[in-house]
Amino acid sequence: MLELRNLGVTFQTRKGPVEAVRDVSLKLAKGESLGIVGESGSGKSVTSYALMRILDRGGSITAGDVTYSGIDLRRAAERDMLDVRGREISMIFQNPRAALNPIRKVGAQIEDVLRRHAQATRYDARAKAIAALEAVRIRDAEARYEAYPFELSGGMCQRVVIAIALACDPRLLIADEPTTGLDITTQKTVMDLIRELSAERQMSTITITHDLGLAAEYCDRIVVMKDGALVEEGTPEALFSNARHPYTRKLIAATPRLNASIRELLPADTRTPYRPSRSDGETLLKVRDLVKTFQGKSGPVQAVKGVSFDLTQGTSLALVGESGCGKSTLSSMLTRLLDPTLGQIEFDGEDLGAVPARNFARHPRRRDIQMVFQDATDSLNPRFTAAQSIAAPLRKIAKLRGTALKNRVAELADQVGLPQSLLHRFPHQLSGGQKARVGIARAIALNPKLLILDEPTAALDVSIQAVVLNLLADLRADLGMTYIFVSHDLQVVRMLCDQVLVMQAGEIVERGATAHVMDAPQHPLTRSLIEATPKLPSTAFEDPIKEVAE
Amino acid sequence: MSGRLKSIGLRVLQAVPVVIGVVVVSFVLTRALPGDPAVYFAGAAADEQSIQQIREALGLDKSLLQQFLIYVGDLLHGDFGQSIMTGQPVADDLIRKLPASLELTLLALCMSCGLAVPLGIMAARNPGSLQDHLCRMVVTAGVSLPTFFTGVLLIYVFYYLLGWAPSPLGRLDFIYIEPDTVTGFYLIDSAIIGDWEVFFGALKQLALPAITLALFTMAPIARMTRAAMLSVLSSDFIRTARAAGLTERKVLYGYALRNALLPVVTTLGMVFSFTLGANVLVEKVFAWPGIGSYAVEALVASDYAAVQGFVLSMALLFVALNLIIDISYSLIDPRIGFEAR
CATH class of the missing domain: 1.10.3720.10 (MetI-like)
Incomplete structure (x- = not known):
C-alpha cells in the first residue's frame, strides 16, 4: 500500500545542508503494523513527516520516491496532499495536550477535520464529532465535546487526538511517539486502543518510538534507524533473538529488562566491575504520618494522606505510582520546598518538618538534601554555562570562590564524566546525556547525604539512560549517598533500588524489597503497573553483547 | 456567565482606588505648576487689587485643603468646574x-x-x-x-x-x-x-x-x-x-x-x-x-479646572480601556476566564 524507495531528506540550515534521512526504503502492506525504532536524531520522525509532506521549514525530499496506493506523494500537487492528509493518512503526536488547539473546544476541532474532508455537513457535524469521540471510548462524549484541552487529562487528550486522526476513516495511521509523557498504565490503554481500532478498520499503522519493548509488543514488523538510515528490519522475534547489526544489539542490550543488571545495559567494552554501596545501617530519614492538604476549588484536597516510612543510610528507595498519586508532592516536602500540613520529617535525628520551607534555604541542613530533576534541559538556566550551573550551589551555600571553586567544579565534572572542554558551553550546546550529567554534578556538588531523583532518565534515549543509571549507581557507592528515586519505569527501579514504595491517591499501598514486590505483587495497582510495562520478547537473549564479543 | 459578570464587577471595583489617586495627584500637580491663573485671567493691564479680586472670586485665596474639598464636592455632583480659558463649564468642553x-x-x-x-x-x-x-x-x-x-x-x-x-x-x-x-x-x-x-x-x-x-x-x-x-x-x-x-x-x-x-x-x-x-x-x-x-x-494658561478635568477623563478612559482588554482576553482564551472564577 505504501512504498518508500531510496528516500532522502535534506534540511537547509545556516551551517549548510544537513542530510536527515538517507536512502530509506520501506514497504507497508494493508492492515500491517510497522514499528520504526531509533534514538533521537535517527530520522524516524522526519521520515514520517516527509511522506506526509509536512516537513518543517527548510526541509525537503531530495531523493527517492514515496508511493501510496499508486499516488506519487513526492510529486503530488499541494491541493491533492491536503486531501490525502487526514483522509487517507493520519498522524498522532507525542505530548497530546500541546497537539491540540488550546483555545478551541475539542468537539469543534474534530468537526473542522470532518467538514474539511466533506465527511459531515453543518447539520450533522456535531453528531458525527460525538460519534468520533465515542469511537475512541471516551465516556460521556456529549459533555466532552464542549471541553477545552486544558480541562482534560493527558490520556484523554491523546484519545481526542486519535479521534481527530481517525474521524475520516484513514487507511494509514502514523503514531509518532504516541505515549511519551503519559503514565505507563495510560500508555497501555492508548496503545491497546490503537491496536483495537486499527484491527476493527483494517487500518495500517506506523508506530514511531524509542521504546523497543513497546515496538516489540505492538508491531508486526520493526525497522531500526540510525543516523538517518535503516540498519535492520525484521519481525520482533527474529530481531530480538538474532539481531545482526551491532547497533540493534546495543539498543536491545541497553533496554532495561528482567534479569539484567545495570552493568549489562552497557556495551561490554565500557563495563567496569560493579561496586556495591555500603550502608552503616543507621536510619537517615524517618517520615511519620506526613499529610499535605491543598486548597482546591471545591474544598481542601489531600494530596498526601499520612505517609510513614524509614530510610536507611546508603540504601536507595523507589517511589512508584501514576501521575497524581502524590509522589511529586511527597518528594517536594522531603526536599523541603513545600511545607507539610501534618507529620514529621526526621532527617539525621533532626525534625526538619518543623523548619518552614521559606527558611530552609539558609538552614545548615540544606546542603545535605539535594535533587536531580526530571527535565535536564528545563532545569538548567539557559544563560548559565555548565560550569556556572555546577558552581551555583557551591557559591551560594559553601561560599567557595576563585581557584577553590574552579578546582571543585573540575573535580565534579570528572566525577560525572563530563569532559572539561564542555564546561564553558551553554545548555543548548550540550546533548541530553551531557545535560543530565551537569544536573547530577550540581546536585552532588555539596556532598549531600540524601539525593532525590525525579525520573532523571525519563527524557533520555535508552543507551544514554544506561550510562546515566550506571553513573548514579557508581556515585552512590563512591560517595555513600542515599537515594530516593521517583519513577514509573519499574524495570529501571528494579535495577537501581533496594526498597520500593507504591503510592496511589496519596497513600502507600505496597512496600517492601524491590525484587520481592515485583516478583510477587500484592496490590492490584502494583500488578497493573508491572503488567503495563512493555517487555522484550522472551526470546531476547540474556546478554546480547557477549555474543557479539565472541 | 454570572461568574464572568462577577469578575467584571470585581475589576471595576479595583479601578476605584486608581480614580481616587488620580483625583488627588492631578489636583496637587496642577497646584504645583508655575504660573498664577489669576494674573493670567486678569490680563496685562490689571493692577494688584483687581488680581486679588479675581483670586478671591476663583477661590484661590483659600487653603489647599479647602480648595480640594470644594473640588471633590463639586466632582461628586458631576461638576468639573469652569474653564477660565473658554468661559465654559469644563464638562461641556470635554464632551x-x-x-x-x-x-x-x-x-x-x-x-x-x-x-x-x-x-x-x-x-x-x-x-x-x-x-x-x-x-x-x-x-x-x-x-x-x-x-x-x-x-x-x-x-x-x-x-x-x-x-x-x-x-x-x-x-x-x-x-x-x-x-x-x-x-x-x-x-x-x-x-x-x-x-x-x-x-x-x-x-x-x-x-x-x-x-x-x-x-x-x-x-x-x-x-x-x-x-x-x-x-x-x-x-x-x-x-x-x-x-x-x-x-x-x-x-x-x-x-x-x-x-x-x-x-x-x-x-x-x-x-x-x-x-x-x-x-x-x-x-x-x-x-x-x-x-x-x-x-x-x-x-x-494654568487653567486648573480644565487640566484636572482632562487628566481625570483620561484616567477614566484608561480604566475603561483596560477593562475592555481584560474582557476580550477572557473571550479569546477560555483558560483566562476559568482562572478568574
Missing part, C-alpha cells in the same frame, strides 16, 4: 472635544490594524523573505517619521499638489452643517440621520489626520503580530492541524491567528493609550478641535 479625538484615534487604529496585522502575518509566514524585509522597512519608516512631518507632507501632496483632500481645517468643512449630537462622532451621527453628504464630508476631513496617525502606530502592531504568529506557527497543534489536512487558510486564521491574538490585543491597548495622549501634534497640524490641543492650551 465636545473628547469625541473629536476619539473618532480620530479609533479610525486611525482601525486603519493601522487593517494594514499591520496582515503585514505581520505575511512576514511571519515567510521569515527572512523579501516580504518580511519589506514589511519591516515600511513599518520602521512609518514610526521613524514624526507625525507632524508626515501630516504636513500628506497635506502638501494631497491638498496642495493633487487637490484631492479638503483644506485641513477642523472636523467639517463650513459648507456642511454639524449633525445633531448623539455620540459626538460625526461619522456615526450623520449615518444615524442618513445624511450621507455630511458623512462623506466628515470622512474626507478625517482621512489625512487618520492616515498620519495610522502610519505612526503600525510598527508595534505589525511587529507584535509577526512575533506572536511565528511562535504559534511553530507549535505542536499547528502541525496536528496540518497533518489533518486542514487548508492553509483555516490553519492560519482559524487556528494560529486566534492564538496569537492575546499579545496583539495587549499591544493595541498600549498603542491606543499613548496615541490618545500624544496626538496633540496631529491635532495642531490639522486644526483638529481635539482634547490634546485643549489640554495643552489649558496647561499654558
